Amino acid sequence: MRILRAIFGHGSGRIGGVIVGIYLLIAILGLLGLTPHNPITQYRIDRLHPPSAAYWMGTDLFGRDVASRLMAGIGQSFTVAFFSVAFAALAGTILGLAAAWLGRRWDGVVMRVMDVLLAFPAILLALLIVTVAGPGTWTSVIAIGIVYTPIFTRVVRGPALSLKAREFVDAARTFGSSSSYIVTRHLLLNLVAPLTVQVTLALAWALLTEAGLSFLGLGTQPPAASLGLMLSDSRNLMETAPWLMIFPGLTIMISILGFNLLGDALRDILDPRMRRAPA
Amino acid sequence: MTPLLSVHDLRVGFGRNPQANEVVRGVSFDLADGETLAIVGESGSGKSVTALSINRLIDFGGGRITGGAMTLKRADGSLVDLMTATEAQLTGIRGAEIGMIFQEPMTSLNPVLTIGSQIEESFRLHRGLTGRQAIAAAKDALDRVRIPDAARRLKYTPNQLSGGMLQRVMIAIALACNPRLLIADEPTTALDVTVQAQIMALLAELKRETGMSVIFITHDIGLVAGIADRVMVMQNGQAVEQGELNQILDRPQHPYTQHLLHAVPHFANGSNARVDGQRDKGAAEEPALEVNGLVVRFPLKSNFFSRATGAVHAVDGVDFDLMPGETLAIVGESGSGKSTTAKAVLGLVRSTRGSFSVGTRKTAAGHSAKPVQMVFQNPYASLNPRLTIESILAEPVIATGGRVNAETLARMASLLERVGLPRNSLERYPHEFSGGQRQRLCIARALMLNPSVVVLDEAVSALDVSVQAKVLELLVDLQREFGLAYLFISHDMAVVERIAHRIAVIYAGQIVEIGDAASVLSKPRHSYTKKLISAVPTIERRREHFELDTRQVPSLVRPRGFEPAPARWETFGGDHLARVEG
Known part of the structure; x- marks a missing residue:
């Protein structure tokens, strides 16, 4: 609650929060099937119909309602983004904490593997994984998750190393606190702020990567809707039916703007140096 | 004018x-x-x-x-x-x-530039000197702050010099242009x-x-x-x-x-030393803590694959015992091994050799699973900022397999009251407390497990003098009440005089003098102890001139297999011992 109030007190946080909120609402409606039309029903008579009262954002080559497909697509893309970021955050946090806490050889092995993963461009690595595992929603979740794991590992390991050397960790050792207690209470709890910021920003990247994979035909498979897939379909009709490209494009752009604004705001709010200590 | x-x-x-x-x-x-x-x-x-x-x-x-x-x-x-x-x-x-x-x-100088170039910068900017002239001026500046061998030292980077030397370099830079x-x-x-x-x-x-x-x-x-x-x-x-x-x-x-x-603690050459709780010479009581031949070495390796070529001898054969209800102050300068000794006693660093025995005598409040506890120097760093005071105080109990129940909560409340903190502190966070209050919290946390020995590592050094005095009073009161033994690590002689019964002076990893506080402070025998005591600034010593001494602390890095010569001790009445120099 305090965080929500702080976000709305922050200039870019307010805009980012509203954008992300609206998208979440649309995503839920899209996933529940509460769209103006069925997103996969083909209204053959109304093929490539420009935006109108019946079809708010027009129809595509097969006569499917773009607005409904967009809602379903947002639902689909957000699902992939959320699950893949959850995967990356969880795996990255565990690996980062393990590397920092166990140190020595573990640190070396984990971080070198992460360096190798980081060396590939995100979309290339995701492509590689999907090509090996076969296309589909859940393979893209795993692929995007793996791609963003090294970033979380790095975000966690650095601060965890410095927290590990703090006196309260030494103090905990003198009482004989268990490693798991120290790692969760003293390290993880102090990492909540950087992790929250990283999650918000990673959501934006994951959204973009999912769109990229689908655009290349390796993510969401037709006839299901996804933002990248819709863009891909619009490619050859750019001149005859520009709405097919404009709406999904704008959707992706605004959602990423929203997540980035929210991430920036969270970084400011959760940074203890920006926080005024209560008297 | x-x-x-x-x-x-x-x-x-x-x-x-x-x-x-x-x-x-x-x-x-x-x-x-x-x-x-x-x-x-x-x-x-x-x-x-x-x-x-x-x-x-x-x-x-x-x-x-x-x-x-x-x-x-x-x-x-x-x-x-x-x-x-x-x-x-x-x-x-x-x-x-x-x-x-x-x-x-350490942080005011740029670590990647030589001190010479940092001194020259000032001459370049304000006097327009360049090349040889600037180097010569920089050498003169170092000579002026009495750094021996100035010409060679110009090529050093800050990490090669000690804190005192670096502060001299800073002074040389500040004075480069003869500011008024x-x-x-x-x-x-x-x-x-x-x-x-x-x-x-x-x-x-x-x-x-x-x-x-x-x-x-x-x-x-x-x-x-x-x-x-x-x-x-x-x-x-x-x-x-x-x-x-x-x-x-x-x-x-x-x-x-x-x-x-x-x-402000007035240093009075031992005449203010504590007279309560002196050692009872006749009684053969079991010590609360006994340390025998403690050695801590950190091996030096040039890289991952090579064998250790030498070792830092941080602590090199330290023995002492500590009676219940007694304060032993370990005094020394930074790098002398006093904190490493404390950490070794608590198991925070692994000792290379030596043994400890912790007394099995029951304390006033019963036997404890963890009889040695510690209070750290920096009260801002030793409390997790994200936990409430209740969670912080509960941690030692949970760590030793206990539960947070009504009894634990009652103990928390009574300890908080005992160290002088408000009762409603439990649900608050560390940042809501001042430095002195946080140090009281750390003391309360250390006492949660009924320890018999509390290690106080520079526990009052980070506090303002008026707060420091109150925390010292609290420590003395707690010691009397619970029969605690303190291992008090400090560099501040005036503070040590207020709280110590006995003093051990440590230099380069070895105890050079040990004895009861009044005797060590009033009649120091070892040259290093004398030097330490004469350096204490006091209000009484107005405009006293210190002679400049540019000796550096000896390096603690020793080749592989090096063993120090066994110490020879000289007694000066009672249990006042000093290492024979030579």
Whole structure:
């Protein structure tokens, strides 16, 4: 609650929060099937119909309602983004904490593997994984998750190393606190702020990567809707039916703007140096 | 005659609304040529902000001067209004007219440049010297601050020099252009006492040579006595009292000055040592802690695959015992191995050799699973900022397999009350407490498990003097009440005198002198103990001159397989022992 109030007190946080909120609402409606039309029903008579009262954002080559497909697509893309970021955050946090806490050889092995993963461009690595595992929603979740794991590992390991050397960790050792207690209470709890910021920003990247994979035909498979897939379909009709490209494009752009604004705001709010200590 | 610097009703604020957030609220003083003004105050009193306002460095620190007047007389006799001076003018004044040295010499120098090039920079900027001339000038500057072998040292980078040497380099840079005003902001706080004495002696000598004025900022009123002509005492952004040195120290008018002078630990060569709880010679009581032949070495490896080529001998054969209800102070300078000894006793670092035995005697409150507990130096770093006080106090109980139940909560409440904290502290977070209160929390946490031995690692060093005095009183009371044995690690002789029954002086990883406090402090036998004691600044030792000593602490790095020669001890009555030198 305090965080929500702080976000709305922050200039870019307010805009980012509203954008992300609206998208979440649309995503839920899209996933529940509460769209103006069925997103996969083909209204053959109304093929490539420009935006109108019946079809708010027009129809595509097969006569499917773009607005409904967009809602379903947002639902689909957000699902992939959320699950893949959850995967990356969880795996990255565990690996980062393990590397920092166990140190020595573990640190070396984990971080070198992460360096190798980081060396590939995100979309290339995701492509590689999907090509090996076969296309589909859940393979893209795993692929995007793996791609963003090294970033979380790095975000966690650095601060965890410095927290590990703090006196309260030494103090905990003198009482004989268990490693798991120290790692969760003293390290993880102090990492909540950087992790929250990283999650918000990673959501934006994951959204973009999912769109990229689908655009290349390796993510969401037709006839299901996804933002990248819709863009891909619009490619050859750019001149005859520009709405097919404009709406999904704008959707992706605004959602990423929203997540980035929210991430920036969270970084400011959760940074203890920006926080005024209560008297 | 116009003063060198005249400050009138200076006001400085911070934040978005500087008028509302004033940290300095109307400070006025005049500084004559060649005069030394000491600004004394506790943390947060605005003393550093006042100093930083004079050369307008405060503009870069987020502060804003909201009112007042500051006039500096320049070398050519013209007057500059420091309030309205342009940044270009100020750049000419900083360094050339006003030099400054900071508290932390390790971080004030750029680690990747040689000290020579950092000194030359000042000559390049203000005197336009280049090449050979600049190098020669830099060498002269180092000679001036009495750094031996200056020509070679110019090529050193900061990590190759000790803290005291680096502070001398900082002084050399600050004095490079013969400024007529030197601002020294806590220049010795981060340094050891013996090094502090040398830096103070150096400053006094340089002042005599050059006739510059000095503004000396310190929290330690004991240090003021040796250097200042006039003293200004600050509290909450205001100068509560200013006047001649002797007048302030002997006849303080303001209650806060009196309080400060009363709170500052007076070192009295052992005559203030504790007389309660002396060792009972006849009784063969079991010691609370016994340490035999403790050795801690850290192997040095040049890389991952090679064998260790040598080792840092951090602790090299330390023996002592500690009786219940007794305080043993371990005194030494940084790098002497005193903290490593403590950490080894607690198992935080692995000891290479040696044994401990912890007494099995029941304490007043029952037997404990973890009989040795510790209180750390920095109360800001030793409490997890994200946990409530309740979780913090519960941790030792959970760690030893206990549960947080009504009994635990009752114990928390009673301990909080015992250390003097409000009852409603439990659901609050560490940042809501002041430094002194946090240290009380750490003490309460250490006592949660009914320890018989508490290791206090510089436990009061980070606190302001008045808070320090109260925490020391609390520690003594707790010791009497619970029969605690303290291992009190400190570099501050005056504090040690207040709390210790026995003192062990540690130098280069070895105990060089051990005995009861009064005897060690009043009749030190080992040359190092004598040196330590003579370096303690006190109000009584006014304008005493220290001789410069440029000896460095010996390196603790030894080749593989090195063993120190066994110690030979000489007794001086009772249990006062000193290592035979030679």
